[in-house]
Amino acid sequence: MAGYQLEFRRNDHPMDNREHEELALLGHVPAAHIVDLTDLGIVVESTARDNLERVATQVPPPSMSQSFLAPVDGVKNKRCQEWTMDVVYISGAGSGIGRASALQFVADGARKLAIVDIVSGGLQQSTALIKERSSHVDLLSIVADLSKEEEVHRVFAEIQQRFGRLDVAVNCAGITGTYLPIEQLSSADLDKVLNVNLRSLWLCEKAQIEQFMRQEERPVITGLGTKTRGSIVNIASMLGTITMPHASPYVMSKHGVVGLTKTDALDYANRGIRVNAICPGFIQTNLLDSTGWEALAPLCAATPMNRLGTAEEVAFVVTFLASDRASFMTGSVVLADGGYTVK
Ligand code: NAP
Numbered sequence: 001m002a003g004y005q006l007e008f009r010r011n012d013h014p015m016d017n018r019e020h021e022e023l024a025l026l027g028h029v030p031a032a033h034i035v036d037l038t039d040l041g042i043v044v045e046s047t048a049r050d051n052l053e054r055v056a057t058q059v060p061p062p063s064m065s066q067s068f069l070a071p072v073d074g075v076k077n078k079r080c081q082e083w084t085m086d087v088v089y090i091s092g093a094g095s096g097i098g099r100a101s102a103l104q105f106v107a108d109g110a111r112k113l114a115i116v117d118i119v120s121g122g123l124q125q126s127t128a129l130i131k132e133r134s135s136h137v138d139l140l141s142i143v144a145d146l147s148k149e150e151e152v153h154r155v156f157a158e159i160q161q162r163f164g165r166l167d168v169a170v171n172c173a174g175i176t177g178t179y180l181p182i183e184q185l186s187s188a189d190l191d192k193v194l195n196v197n198l199r200s201l202w203l204c205e206k207a208q209i210e211q212f213m214r215q216e217e218r219p220v221i222t223g224l225g226t227k228t229r230g231s232i233v234n235i236a237s238m239l240g241t242i243t244m245p246h247a248s249p250y251v252m253s254k255h256g257v258v259g260l261t262k263t264d265a266l267d268y269a270n271r272g273i274r275v276n277a278i279c280p281g282f283i284q285t286n287l288l289d290s291t292g293w294e295a296l297a298p299l300c301a302a303t304p305m306n307r308l309g310t311a312e313e314v315a316f317v318v319t320f321l322a323s324d325r326a327s328f329m330t331g332s333v334v335l336a337d338g339g340y341t342v343k
Contacts, residue, residue: 005045087112087163088322091146091204092173094122096285097235100311101170101318102126106133108319110168114140114159117173138163146173147195149203156207165215168322169208171201172235174253176291179246190249197253201234202260208232209264209273217272220324229272233321234261235314236277238337254279258333265331274330276321281337284308304339 088110092098094117102115103126113130117123120143127141140162144151159166177193178185212230220226239247240254261277268275282288282299288308300307317336320326335341 004049005043086167087114087165088168089114089159089166090170090172091116093117093126094119096287097280097283097311097314098170098172099126100315101172103129103133104312104315104319106130106137111136112138112163114142116142116144116146116155118145119143146200146204152200152203152207156211160211166208166211167230169230169232170235170318170322171204171232173200174235174287176287177249179291181246182248185249193249193253198256201257205232205260205264209268212273213271220327222324222327224327226327227272228274228324228327231322232275233318234275234277236261236279236333238279238281238335238341240277240279241333241335242341261333262331269330274326276326276329276332276334278314278317278321279333279335279337280309280314281340282308283311283314285311302340304343307338309336309338
């Protein structure tokens with residue numbers, strides 16, 4: 001059956017009779033039925049998401065604290081990727097691709113989110129949109145300048161304190177910097193871009209991998225028998241694989257992100273940690289506006305699909321790569337550029 005599944009996980013003692021009775025009640029929720037009932041927990045399935053959301057909030061069994069609601073694709077016991085996404089971290093989530101990714105994770109069933117951005121305004125808007133989409137998200141919103149090492153430490157300490165673990169990290173915060181030929185750039189122009197786009201991402205990835213390594217491996221949810229500790233998706237750029245005029249700081253930073261992605265992918269491939277990069281082409285966000293390019297029409301014309309991409313189109317790739325469905329992908333550099341780089 002395609003629809004939604006709600007899972008309650010057992011805390012630390014086997015279910016007793018009373019709980020069995022309560023769980024049986026769940027089966028009487030209109031249009032919902034129990035698909036799995038074991039010492040590990042219970043799974044209830046329904047086509048009516050509202051029903052399951054009501055069950056999740058109103059009748060949780062006493063010894064089961066956690067609940068996960070996620071779409072299913074109709075294949076019995078093959079839950080969707082979203083079941084893996086217990087705690088999801090996204091930087092740059094107050095805008096553009098980061099915000100779209102946060103919303104897509106929520107749409108896919110993620111229920112514990114840490115969103116980070118440098119200013120609070122965008123994060124507040126993202127928070128409102130996330131709450132609109134689901135009232136069941138445990139949301140941690142942190143304002144932080146991720147180019148500062150102490151801020152990075154604070155962010156991951158807060159996540160550890162609130163959620164106790166991390167499953168998925170999306171490193172999306174970034175800036176374009178100044179686009180000029182090198183003779184007109186200062187070292188300060190270079191430092192600014194490298195600090196935000198590369199050094200900061202390195203600091204965040206280090207904190208994420210340290211957290212993953214403190215966690216036990218768990219089986220992937222696709223039932224394919226492998227294990228995972230966590231997954232990282234870095235938002236690089238097609239300018240991490242090609243170049244364009246006057247963009248040396250940005251191009252350097254994004255080539256660096258691709259290099260970091262591949263190196264950490266290699267170092268942790270056999271320790272249950274996957275690290276992948278997405279290389280978007282021209283995507284309609286504030287970042288593109290901030291380049292100061294007066295007309296975007298030439299960018300569309302230069303893109304074989306003859307249009308800009310949307311943040312949502314990148315977010316679909318983010319949530320796939322982050323998920324257990326991408327369990328054999330690590331060190332991948334995935335282009336989402338409307339065909340720009342195949343010209
Ligand atoms: P966006 O809408 O500007 O989002 C980026 C977010 O990151 C902004 O909210 C930005 O805040 C925030 N940020 C900047 N510096 C930060 C810092 N030090 N600490 C924490 N947050 C910080 O742009 P986007 O297009 O979604 O970009 C997301 C990522 O995609 C970036 O890494 C970008 O390089 C990459 N990308 C974008 C495109 C494109 O065409 N849009 C193409 C390829 C790659 P402020 O707005 O205050 O700076």
